[in-house]
Amino acid sequence: MSVPVLELDEVGKSYGNVHALRGVSLRVRQGEVTCVLGDNGAGKSTLIKIIAGLHDYTDGAMRLDGADCRFGSPRAAQSSGIATVYQDLALAPLMSVWRNFFLANELRKGPLRMLDIARMKRICHEELAKMGVVIPDLDRPVGSLSGGQRQCIAIARAIYFGARVIILDEPTAALGVKQSGVVLKYVVKARDAGLGVIFITHNPHHAYLVGNHFVILKLGRVVLDANRAELTLDRLTAEMAGGQELAELSHELRGTGPGNQEVPTS
Amino acid sequence: MTAAATEPGRTEAARDDRVARRSLAARLLSRPEVGSLVGAVVIFLLFMAVAVPFRNVANVGTILYGASAIGIMAVPVALLMIGGEFDLSAGVAVTTSGLAASLIAWNFGLNVWVGVALALVLSLAIGAFNGWLLLRTGLPSFLVTLGTFFVLQGINLGVTRLLTGNVATADISDMDGFAAAQRIFGSEVVLGPVTLKVTVLYWVVLTALAAHVLLRTRTGNWIFAVGGDAAAARAVGVPVRGTKIGLFMAVGFCCWLSGMHLLFQFNTVQSGEGIGKEFIFIIAAVIGGCLLTGGYGSVVGASVGALIFGMTQLGINYAGWNPDWFKTFLGVMLLLATLVNVYVKRKADLR
Numbered sequence: 141m142s143v144p145v146l147e148l149d150e151v152g153k154s155y156g157n158v159h160a161l162r163g164v165s166l167r168v169r170q171g172e173v174t175c176v177l178g179d180n181g182a183g184k185s186t187l188i189k190i191i192a193g194l195h196d197y198t199d200g201a202m203r204l205d206g207a208d209c210r211f212g213s214p215r216a217a218q219s220s221g222i223a224t225v226y227q228d229l230a231l232a233p234l235m236s237v238w239r240n241f242f243l244a245n246e247l248r249k250g251p252l253r254m255l256d257i258a259r260m261k262r263i264c265h266e267e268l269a270k271m272g273v274v275i276p277d278l279d280r281p282v283g284s285l286s287g288g289q290r291q292c293i294a295i296a297r298a299i300y301f302g303a304r305v306i307i308l309d310e311p312t313a314a315l316g317v318k319q320s321g322v323v324l325k326y327v328v329k330a331r332d333a334g335l336g337v338i339f340i341t342h343n344p345h346h347a348y349l350v351g352n353h354f355v356i357l358k359l360g361r362v363v364l365d366a367n368r369a370e371l372t373l374d375r376l377t378a379e380m381a382g383g384q385e386l387a388e389l390s391h392e393l394r395g396t397g398p399g400n401q402e403v404p405t406s
Numbered sequence: 407m408t409a410a411a412t413e414p415g416r417t418e419a420a421r422d423d424r425v426a427r428r429s430l431a432a433r434l435l436s437r438p439e440v441g442s443l444v445g446a447v448v449i450f451l452l453f454m455a456v457a458v459p460f461r462n463v464a465n466v467g468t469i470l471y472g473a474s475a476i477g478i479m480a481v482p483v484a485l486l487m488i489g490g491e492f493d494l495s496a497g498v499a500v501t502t503s504g505l506a507a508s509l510i511a512w513n514f515g516l517n518v519w520v521g522v523a524l525a526l527v528l529s530l531a532i533g534a535f536n537g538w539l540l541l542r543t544g545l546p547s548f549l550v551t552l553g554t555f556f557v558l559q560g561i562n563l564g565v566t567r568l569l570t571g572n573v574a575t576a577d578i579s580d581m582d583g584f585a586a587a588q589r590i591f592g593s594e595v596v597l598g599p600v601t602l603k604v605t606v607l608y609w610v611v612l613t614a615l616a617a618h619v620l621l622r623t624r625t626g627n628w629i630f631a632v633g634g635d636a637a638a639a640r641a642v643g644v645p646v647r648g649t650k651i652g653l654f655m656a657v658g659f660c661c662w663l664s665g666m667h668l669l670f671q672f673n674t675v676q677s678g679e680g681i682g683k684e685f686i687f688i689i690a691a692v693i694g695g696c697l698l699t700g701g702y703g704s705v706v707g708a709s710v711g712a713l714i715f716g717m718t719q720l721g722i723n724y725a726g727w728n729p730d731w732f733k734t735f736l737g738v739m740l741l742l743a744t745l746v747n748v749y750v751k752r753k754a755d756l757r
Contacts, residue, residue: 194641215643230641232634234701235627243631244643246624254622 144169145205145336146191146222146305152199153186160186161360163200167353168305168336173327175339175347177380178357184340187357188309191338192224193217215244223303225294227310233283237275238264240282241297267296271326288319295326305336312346324350344377356380438695439707441747445693445739446710446717453721460724467594467601473716474609477709478664479683480690481612482657484708485620487691489653490633490700491547493536495554496657497683502558503529503665504675505566508575518583526662532558533658537651559681566677579673591663592670605667609709612660616705629653634701689736690715693743714739 144167153161161183168174178184189195190202193211201208204220211217214224224230231240238257241264249256261278268275273292275285282290291311298306308327312320327350331337341347347354354371356364356379364379434440453460479496486493503525511521532554540550563573570576578584593604620626628649631639640646669675692698693714694707718739722732 192641213643214641218643224641226638226641230635230638232631232638232701234634234697235630239627239630243627243639246627248624253624255624255627257622 143206144203147203147206148191148200149203150200151187151190151197151202153190153195154198159360161190161197164357164360164362165365166338166355168338170304170336171331171334172352173331173337173339173350174353174355175341175351176355176357177341177344177347177376179342179380181359182357183360184342184357185309186360188224188226188307188338188340191217191222191305191307193222218301218303221302221304222307223298223301223305224307225291225298225309225311227313231282231290231294234281237278237280237282237285237293241267241293241300245301263300267300268293271296271329286319287315288322291315291319291323292326295323295330299330299333299335303335305338306330307338307340309340310342311339312341312343320346342380344373344380348373348376438702438704438747439710440695441743442694442707442710442714444746445743446714449714449717449721449739453717453725457721457724457726460721464599464601465720465724467603467606469716469720470606470713471603471716472719473713474603474605475664475667476686476690476715477609477712478605478612478667479657479660479687480694480708480712481609481616481705482653482660483684483687484691484694484696484703484705485616485629486653486657487688487696487698488620488633488700488703489629489650490636491540491650491653492551492688493654493657494548494551494684495532495536495558496551496661496687497680497685498555498558498562499529499532499658499661499680500664500668500683501562501675501677501680502532503662504669505562505575505665505677507666508578508669508675509566509569511581512576512578513569518578518581518587522587522666525665526659529658529662529665530655531658532661533655534651537647537654540654541647541650555684562677562680573678574676575674577673578669584670587666588670590670591666608663609712613705613709620705625649625652630701632700686715686736689740693740695747711743 146166146168148164148166150163150165151161152159152163164183164187166174166176166187176184176187186195190197193214193216196210196212203209204222209220211220211222217224232243235243238261242260247256247260247263248254249259264278265275271292273289273296275289275293282293285293295306295308295311311323311327315323324346327337327339331350339347339351348371352368354364354366354368354376355362356376459465479500483493483496506528507518507521507525509521510516510524511518536547536551536554539545539554540547543550566573566575579588591604595602595604595607620629628639628644631642631644632646632649636646639649665675668679690711691703691708693711694704694709696703696708715736718735719732722729722735
């Protein structure tokens with residue numbers, strides 16, 4: 141097994157007396173998908189924000205290529221090769237596709253440092269085509285595209301700008317079944333391109349389709365840390381849903397509900 | 407925006423056949439400044455029809471002068487609005503700048519240019535302060551600059567009265583450096599029958615420069631991004647604070663330019679002037695297609711908005727209408743322009 145690119149060792153984050161994250165360890169290797177699962181409020185967002193450089197951590201250590209690191213800003217994390225595709229995608233909805241693609245990494249030419257618009261449009265088109273997305277008019281505002289297309293722009297952008305580790309924050313949460321499938325294909329493409337992928341989700345089915353390694357967070361702590369070989373989808377789903385708690389809830393509801401409804405497992 | 411047609415490889419790739427190629431007309435119509443251009447043509451034709459002096463070529467200079475006085479400020483205000491912020495202090499800050507230059511030079515008996523330079527520093531500082539306070543407190547810019555608006559209004563009156571015992575500054579036309587400064591800020595050029603004020607030149611240059619910056623440089627990209635979605639911009643690494651403070655300082659710079667023109671045009675500055683102007687700058691920007699919510703707009707549009715103002719202001723006079731109705735006319739125009747913008751944008755987006 142290769143050496144991890146990014147390693148979190150007992151990382152914690154406290155806001156005053158609130159401990160949002162406690163003793164979280166995580167290893168991200170290149171060419172692997174590491175899935176982080178957890179329900180709302182489990183600490184997934186805090187974890188991402190620490191890795192992405194939006195927040196600092198208060199305990200433990202984060203190591204990039206074996207060296208301790210702290211990111212002071214999202215820009216610092218990016219220049220270290222860590223790209224984040226946020227749930228809200230970090231795309232400005234009224235800006236055109238190509239302007240969004242190159243935002244903060246604009247190509248410029250000539251002594252006046254003007255934007256090299258033709259080249260940016262060409263590269264944007266090529267990079268999107270590589271991922272199998274064709275957007276007929278790159279001057280269209282991003283806001284007018286579908287959720288899946290926007291997700292792809294954000295992922296293609298991260299890959300193009302030399303990310304070694306890409307964090308995908310619930311990329312399938314707001315999408316339909318078909319669009320989710322499309323996005324999962326890109327997750328695999330990103331992995332095959334040699335990136336270390338951190339896939340944040342609360343959907344164990346999606347995670348199990350693409351993941352190599354699984355970490356489940358609950359109330360800011362790691363409750364499961366396992367390789368794919370050690371797990372089945374059922375086990376993952378049960379762990380994610382809270383196993384015992386779910387069985388109890390199911391029992392309770394059966395007593396009070398109008399019918400004998402099954403509690404959904406995901 | 408013809409690059410799309412010339413790009414290699416675009417045509418070969420498979421297209422989504424649900425999306426038809428948009429016609430050139432549709433793409434032109436989706437530009438933010440279209441509404442203002444239509445408005446300008448309508449207003450122009452209206453006054454050509456009803457006001458005889460409007461047809462006189464010699465009056466072009468007067469109309470453009472009126473437009474330039476608003477345009478010089480509408481351009482940076484439009485940039486700021488695209489960047490997602492307001493500046494309600496822009497009107498009185500112009501007066502502050504003129505007063506500062508005049509009072510500093512006159513009170514200390516200095517060369518006029520020293521006053522001019524210190525006024526520039528002050529104007530940039532006011533802009534930077536607005537931006538800093540906004541980012542520091544996280545309050546909406548509407549509130550922060552409303553505060554600055556009242557503070558400056560009071561300072562303008564108070565300091566002028568304190569130093570001169572009057573509501574206006576003393577005439578500085580006999581002081582050192584006045585003649586040279588007047589050539590820069592208040593001169594005029596005669597072109598055949600048309601007399602053009604130097605502010606018209608500044609207005610055109612500012613518009614061209616700002617349009618270039620907005621559409622062809624990295625800074626412009628950042629301005630759209632911080633206005634469209636500041637959190638997204640920050641997440642990808644755009645320096646949001648720097649961009650916003652820079653925009654407020656650009657407004658400060660133009661306040662200085664306008665203030666210097668006021669001073670060297672009339673030799674003295676009235677301390678109560680400038681109140682209410684900030685709305686005119688904002689209206690010009692909105693007519694020009696800037697969204698109140700930021701992230702969208704055009705400086706060329708804002709300049710056309712200023713031109714509409716210039717034409718209306720004088721057109722009403724030339725037509726012999728009662729100028730009392732000017733503001734009503736403005737309000738109606740603002741509503742119409744906004745509706746046209748929304749309508750045109752929706753049509754163009756659907757095509």
